[in-house]
Amino acid sequence: MKTAVSSGTDRYREMRRVFRQLRRNRLSMLGLLIISFFLLCAILAPLLAPYDPVIPNFAYALRQPSPQHLLGTDELGRDLLSRMLFGARTSLGIGFISVIIGAAAGVPLGALSGYYGGKLDLFLQRGIDVLIAFPGILLAIIVVSIMGVGLENAMIAIGVASIPVYTRLTRGSVLALKEMEYITAAKALGLSDARIIIRHILPNCLSPLIVQSTFQVATAILWAAGLGFLGLGAQPPSPEWGAMLSRGRVFMRTYPFLTTIPGLAIFLVVLGFNLFGDGLRDSLDPRARKY
Amino acid sequence: MTEQLVRIENLKKYFPVRTGVLSRTTGFIKAVDDISFSVNKGETYGLVGESGSGKSTTGRVILQLQQPTSGKVFFRDREISTLNSRQLHAMRKEMQIVFQDPYSALNPRMTVGEAIAEGLAAHRLAAGRGLQEMAISVMESCGLSAYHYSRYPHEFSGGQRQRIVIARALSLQPSFVVADEPVSALDVSIQAQIINLLKNLQEKYHLTYLFISHDLGVVRHVSDNVGVMYLGTLVEEAPKKEFYAHPLHPYSKALLSAVPTTDPLAKKQRIALKGQIPNPAAPPPGCRFHTRCPHVMTVCRDTVPLLRTVAPGHSVACHLV
Numbered sequence: 001m002k003t004a005v006s007s008g009t010d011r012y013r014e015m016r017r018v019f020r021q022l023r024r025n026r027l028s029m030l031g032l033l034i035i036s037f038f039l040l041c042a043i044l045a046p047l048l049a050p051y052d053p054v055i056p057n058f059a060y061a062l063r064q065p066s067p068q069h070l071l072g073t074d075e076l077g078r079d080l081l082s083r084m085l086f087g088a089r090t091s092l093g094i095g096f097i098s099v100i101i102g103a104a105a106g107v108p109l110g111a112l113s114g115y116y117g118g119k120l121d122l123f124l125q126r127g128i129d130v131l132i133a134f135p136g137i138l139l140a141i142i143v144v145s146i147m148g149v150g151l152e153n154a155m156i157a158i159g160v161a162s163i164p165v166y167t168r169l170t171r172g173s174v175l176a177l178k179e180m181e182y183i184t185a186a187k188a189l190g191l192s193d194a195r196i197i198i199r200h201i202l203p204n205c206l207s208p209l210i211v212q213s214t215f216q217v218a219t220a221i222l223w224a225a226g227l228g229f230l231g232l233g234a235q236p237p238s239p240e241w242g243a244m245l246s247r248g249r250v251f252m253r254t255y256p257f258l259t260t261i262p263g264l265a266i267f268l269v270v271l272g273f274n275l276f277g278d279g280l281r282d283s284l285d286p287r288a289r290k291y
Numbered sequence: 292m293t294e295q296l297v298r299i300e301n302l303k304k305y306f307p308v309r310t311g312v313l314s315r316t317t318g319f320i321k322a323v324d325d326i327s328f329s330v331n332k333g334e335t336y337g338l339v340g341e342s343g344s345g346k347s348t349t350g351r352v353i354l355q356l357q358q359p360t361s362g363k364v365f366f367r368d369r370e371i372s373t374l375n376s377r378q379l380h381a382m383r384k385e386m387q388i389v390f391q392d393p394y395s396a397l398n399p400r401m402t403v404g405e406a407i408a409e410g411l412a413a414h415r416l417a418a419g420r421g422l423q424e425m426a427i428s429v430m431e432s433c434g435l436s437a438y439h440y441s442r443y444p445h446e447f448s449g450g451q452r453q454r455i456v457i458a459r460a461l462s463l464q465p466s467f468v469v470a471d472e473p474v475s476a477l478d479v480s481i482q483a484q485i486i487n488l489l490k491n492l493q494e495k496y497h498l499t500y501l502f503i504s505h506d507l508g509v510v511r512h513v514s515d516n517v518g519v520m521y522l523g524t525l526v527e528e529a530p531k532k533e534f535y536a537h538p539l540h541p542y543s544k545a546l547l548s549a550v551p552t553t554d555p556l557a558k559k560q561r562i563a564l565k566g567q568i569p570n571p572a573a574p575p576p577g578c579r580f581h582t583r584c585p586h587v588m589t590v591c592r593d594t595v596p597l598l599r600t601v602a603p604g605h606s607v608a609c610h611l612v
Contacts, residue, residue, distance in 0.1 A: 132309045181395045182396055182406075184390075185388065185396055186409075188399075189387075189413060189459070189463065190383035190414060191410070192413070203398075203401075204398070204400060252574070285399075286445065287399055
């Protein structure tokens with residue numbers, strides 16, 4: 001009987017199962033396509049952009065889309081397409097990095113809080129209560145004002161501001177899961193708490209966390225726009241979708257493309273992450289796989 | 292001479308009831324209230340009683356999955372409720388549990404093989420290739436096949452899952468297994484298979500079982516000794532034959548009268564108990580069974596009957612006896 005030789009190949013086989021399942025899911029592949037498209041734009045921005053994204057050219061201010069300027073120009077005469085391409089770097093960066101920070105801090109805190117309960121839980125959750133009492137954007141503003149203005153600090157601030165959401169979500173799932181009998185069985189087998197949390201509890205919390213993360217990418221981009229608008233995020237003139245969206249608002253009646261194009265880009269990125277996230281959630285769950 | 296493997300003395304497990312904003316303890320659920328018994332090596336002790344009588348809690352406290360409120364648990368004459376975490380880890384290898392619901396007893400995101408091999412790895416009993424071979428040999432002894440190794444639990448039926456749960460428990464080659472209603476969630480036809488599997492494994496590996504059940508028919512088939520629990524206390528304990536031939540406690544009699552027989556013409560008098568099991572947070576004074584007992588006397592309402600030995604190995608807590 002040929003079966004997996006060691007746990008190393010087991011994990012490899014499991015990963016192949018996940019990928020095969022993911023490939024079969026058309027919608028999630030569409031999501032991946034959208035994400036890859038924007039990633040490529042971000043990476044290849046210097047090669048693809050026809051103009052400098054920052055230097056103003058007042059002679060061409062506020063032009064409608066034309067062969068010279070495929071997406072038109074903004075109020076300072078900067079080519080919108082070039083700004084969109086460079087903006088992809090900033091906005092995707094904000095989305096990714098703040099989600100990673102939020103999840104990396106929030107998930108372990110929530111898991112520990114839910115698993116051990118007692119005083120630790122009480123202490124952590126009252127702290128989280130305080131954080132949740134502030135709207136996320138306000139929390140981000142507080143963090144930025146402590147750490148100083150700038151794009152990197154804005155990313156960290158948004159990440160920190162999303163910690164409470166991850167902590168609550170994880171804690172809730174853990175509280176339900178730790179009553180399951182397979183957790184009791186794991187204890188009876190003598191597994192360590194760390195192993196029980198990592199191998200038995202966290203994999204079963206994944207579904208809500210993945211969905212939350214895909215939404216959080218969108219929220220982060222919008223918060224970054226808010227911070228930019230207040231002068232706390234990406235500093236003008238550097239291009240960033242959210243900031244472009246809010247600046248274009250002034251010209252919405254006369255030059256609607258200045259808002260629709262960044263808005264559409266944010267929408268597509270969010271859609272891409274949602275579709276891909278849904279597919280990922282399904283293919284990671286053995287019960288949802290189709291053979 | 293039979294040798295004791297597990298012995299519990301005056302075991303109590305109270306769960307605090309917390310209410311209000313300050314979550315002050317306002318009372319206790321007396322899930323297990325002062326019980327003592329012992330399980331002989333290689334034998335099966337059947338613990339019976341209705342839902343809420345504290346049977347499962349007893350099993351979990353013996354395995355140190357829950358800390359006893361007071362009382363002692365001995366395993367091979369060594370007290371285990373005071374072990375430190377390293378000693379307890381070593382002890383875990385000796386005692387395992389099989390659950391009632393095979394659906395919640397298996398991690399849906401872990402293959403059968405991983406679940407079974409996990410305990411072996413945690414106790415460093417095998418590694419690498421040997422790990423998988425050991426896991427497969429346990430699976431085969433429980434009626435599973437090697438190709439089930441990399442399947443997921445949802446691909447199995449209830450009976451097969453219960454085999455996986457049993458294989459996982461036996462992977463560490465324990466000497467004592469708490470079987471917590473292992474067949475209650477299964478179809479009757481599957482029940483027999485699992486019971487026979489448990490009996491075969493007992494013979495093969497000289498296992499000792501604490502068999503928790505509410506099904507007296509099943510308990511009769513597997514047990515050597517029987518203990519009856521009611522509302523956290525042991526009301527009667529006897530060797531199997533003695534218990535089924537001469538039950539003495541009115542509660543035991545009522546339970547036995549409810550067991551269906553295969554003879555449709557047999558004349559049976561069913562003793563129907565009235566009402567529900569009382570609230571374990573406020574158990575009735577005196578004999579805990581007096582609210583439902585058909586033979587209740589004045590003395591029962593205020594005096595707690597003590598467990599008295601009436602025949603070798605047969606003890607009962609009732610004022611009538």
